[in-house]
Amino acid sequence: MNSSSQIAPLYAEGLNIVPSIDDGVMRIKMSGTVEMRDPGDLLTPYWNKIDEKALERSLRRVEVDLRDLSFMNSSGILTLVRWITKVKTHTAPKSYQLVLQYDRNVTWQRTSIPTLAKLAPAVVVSTEING
């Protein structure tokens, strides 16, 4: 069952985030850029909502597709760091795997995303997907 209406998409300042849930997996498609001055104001509450929903629905995996995100500033990266830090504290059965999907042809993604996964290798995975 697809229940994308459970969490509203986010469209703001050149950034689009569209979540959907299907078969126990939440997929979040990001596109555009994150280069606002304080992305934490926008993204941290949104990631918190995703996190709460994932726990509430006992999802086993949350996949974040970053491939169409052409740029993310360091403050935007920090919002993902905060999310990962939160995911790290969850314990089974209330826990999920966070999968960060990136395109190796996008320079910032190839370098920063696998590094993010090293913050919590037990629960965060970075996956290279081209095309």
Place this chain on the structure above:
Amino acid sequence: MTMQITPVSADYVEMRFGPRWTYISCVRKFVASFFMIGLADKERAEQVSMAASELLENAVKYASEEEGYLKITIAKGQSEVDVCVKNKAEPHHINTLRRELALIHAGQPEQVYLRKMEEAAMTEGQSRLGLIRIIYEANARLRLEVNDGEVSIHAIFPLEQM
């Protein structure tokens, strides 16, 4: 009237503008396009434009309110590309920047980047990840110059690594 012309390399950009956040994205995209042509290397052009963006973000955040502009110059020499952002800054911000640079130069870039991410996640406020990101993601080196309250921070990209 005589006109003085300063010789510059073909791949040289200089921009001076008010410290407004909304200009940063515009400058980043321009720098990426310009150096895509000048360097014929998409990856290096993206790294140079990322560094320009991160340095400009810092400059806008920490620029002295009394001074109404900041300046970015990007020059391609024979062996390196030098991205330099200049702005006036308050002494306490300059001291913070000096400490920050000393810290990020005190370890392996990846380890420092991870440690700073963990620290930043535990504290409120600015990320302070921009400088280490430039070093780690782009293999650049950073150099700080301070002259009479004017801060120049250089991100230098060696071309032989390309």
